[in-house]
Amino acid sequence: MSQNAPEKSKWLVVGGGMAGLTLAHRLSQRGQEVSVCEAAPSFGGLTSACSLGDVVWDRFYHVTLLSDSHLRGLLNELDLEHEIRWVTTKTGFFSGGRLYSMSNSWEFLNFPPLTLIEKLRLGGTIFYTSKLRNWRRLEQIHVADFLKRLSGKGTFEKIWLPLLRAKLGETYQKASAAFIWSYISRMYKARRSGIKTEMFGYVPGGYARIIDRFVETLRGNGVRLLSSHGVQSITQCEAGGLDVDFGAGRIERFDNVISTIPSPIISQHCPELTEDEHQRLQGVEYIGVVCASMLLSESISPYYVTNITDDWVPLTAVIEMSTIVDRKELGGHALVYLPKYLPDSDLGLQEPDAEIQDRFLSTLEKMYSHFSRDHVKAFQISRAKHVMALPTIDYSQKLPPIVTSLPGFYALNGAHITKGNLNVNETIDLADEKLNDVVWPDFLVRATK
Ligand SMILES: Cc1cc2nc3c(=O)[nH]c(=O)nc-3n(C[C@H](O)[C@H](O)[C@H](O)COP(=O)(O)OP(=O)(O)OC[C@H]3O[C@@H](n4cnc5c(N)ncnc54)[C@H](O)[C@@H]3O)c2cc1C
Structure with a gap:
């Protein structure tokens, strides 16, 4: 199939996470005129960073696997793959009030x-x-x-x-x-x-560095990057194309729009979709997360991940990132994440930071006799409502279509990952595969009509 369209077309990618940035990269490589809009002030989505005192690191923990070939391929294009540091890690289990190594x-x-x-x-x-x-x-x-x-x-x-x-x-x-x-x-x-043994890797500087390099590369290739541009609505224009409303009177017309944001929000933005499309988009149930990240003067455990089987612990796991990331990158501190996954409708996602912090820290005091609140040098809570689509029974049969009833409007997001777990490698694979096999062929048919 020809990679080149009959003529240059104007594209908007909605969402500046890894999916949106990958799609923008591939479209610009095909000679298209591409813009990416992101609601937040910076790019990266779930991979974006937060500040813990003077340390800037991913707000949610991220590791790369040796087998993450799509991610490693992209990092190679960004000239970062050779910098990945690979580390052998250990796994722990907290069960019956005791900690065990299971490595x-x-x-x-x-x-x-x-x-x-x-x-x-x-x-x-x-x-x-x-x-x-x-x-x-x-x-x-x-x-x-x-x-x-x-x-x-x-x-x-x-x-x-x-x-x-x-x-x-x-x-x-x-x-x-x-x-x-x-x-x-x-x-x-x-x-x-x-x-x-397990081998996990990271790029020095964390995802903040990957996203900075990605954005710089896209900009160098002529991609227009619009941060603080949250889409409010997308409607069809009689003369052809799609009108995108960014609020505050900012409306712009595009020939094609690919939206990578969570499915229920896509439905809210596009009133002209069919009833069946709305139902499928709204029918996707998501798992969200409340995740604390903290810098500690002392390490908690030698395990990258400690799985927890005791019901009384209000955490999904304890992740000690500094078993992988060099402490020199973390101001000499240990970096620990405390995630709790919750259904997207759970009120726990709205609980005030101070209450979460108190509960999580008193839990650590019960789990680890050597842990003290005095060790905590910086503490931050991050939340995300739409992290992963829940793989329900016959999930792949109920998915919303990528090619929608609005000509030129494509809905392509993590909910389309059907045979894998949500992670950056699958996200990149999905963007590449569905652009090649679904979006681009549909675009070519429309462009040559
Ligand atoms: C706690 C946690 C741990 C993880 N650990 C790992 C790991 O170890 N390894 C790994 O590979 N992956 C991991 N992941 C998964 C990884 O972060 C995701 O797979 C990936 O970042 C998803 O990218 P995305 O672009 O599909 O979605 P997102 O990153 O969610 O991007 C969507 C973007 O759309 C934007 N947006 C929303 N509404 C609008 C709007 N109206 N207008 C414009 N923009 C909008 C959002 O702000 C966001 O930036 C983890 C995720 C979490 C939450």
């Missing part, structure tokens, strides 16, 4: 909360699931049924159920087995073989 086969076999049979069933479930290829069949099975059947009641209740609740809240009851399949597949790839 190799020996530790796994010695993990006290499970009997030998339960361990074998857990190991068997992970191995078997990582080998499955037919994810569409898994979309028809509830994740809880799938895991109970493979792992047995004991392992399900002691390990899987608390982990599912931690990651999805009570909405785990609606999730399909495709969720755990994509999660296990990604984590399995992170380990070089079986239950052995």
Whole structure:
């Protein structure tokens, strides 16, 4: 298929996260006239940074896997791939009020909360699931049924159920087995073989540096970058094209618009879509997150991730980023994230910062006897309502269309990741694949009419 359109066309990409920036990059490489608009004052979306005292680092924790070939390819284009620092990490488990290391086969076999049979069933479930290829069949099975059947009641209740609740809240009851399949597949790839060591990587400077380089590259290629430009509405214009209203009287016409923002918001912006399109867009249920990040004078644990199986702990996990990131980048401090995932309708997403901070810190005091609030040198809460679409039963059949009923308007976002877990690698793959296979062919047909 020809990569070149019959003539240069005017495109707007809505949303300046990794999906929007990747789409803008590819369209400009095809000789198109491209603008990207972002509601926030800076680009990056979920990968954007926050300040913790003098340290600027990702507001949500991010690591790259050796197997993240699409992300590594993009970083290569941005001349950053060779700078990735790869680090071997360890995993911990907080279970029954105690902390265990679970970083190799020996530790796994010695993990006290499970009997030998339960361990074998857990190991068997992970191995078997990582080998499955037919994810569409898994979309028809509830994740809880799938895991109970493979792992047995004991392992399900002691390990899987608390982990599912931690990651999805009570909405785990609606999730399909495709969720755990994509999660296990990604984590399995992170380990070089079986239950052995994990290698995670990061670019010095974190995502702030990646986004700065990306924005600079796009600008150098003639892409127009509009921050603090939140879209209010998109309507069809009689003379052809789409009118985009940015509020405060700023309206601009584009030949094509690709929106990468969360599906329910796309529906709100586009009143002229069909009833079926509105229903599908609004029908996508999201998981959000409240995530604390803090700089500490002392480390909490040697584990990058500590999974938690105790119900009383109001955290999904404890992430010690400074087991990967060089402390020199962090003013000599330890950097710890405390995420709690919640359904997008959960009122916990609106809880005041001070209450969250107090609860999270008193939880750490109970979990780690050596932890003291005096160790906290900077503390910040970040929230996101739309992090990941919940993979419900038959999810891929209910997805909103990418090519919409409005000529030239495309709705393409993370909700279209059907066979993977939400992460930057999948986001880039999705943008590349759907631009090639769906958006561009439709555009060519329209442009040559
Ligand atoms: C806690 C957490 C941990 C994570 N850990 C990892 C990890 O370790 N590794 C990994 O690879 N990935 C990780 N991810 C996932 C990764 O951050 C996402 O996959 C990726 O950033 C999604 O990019 P996106 O462009 O699709 O969405 P977003 O980043 O959400 O971008 C959408 C953009 O649209 C903008 N927008 C919204 N409304 C409008 C509007 N009306 N007008 C204009 N713009 C608008 C938003 O401000 C936002 O910038 C993590 C995410 C979270 C939350």
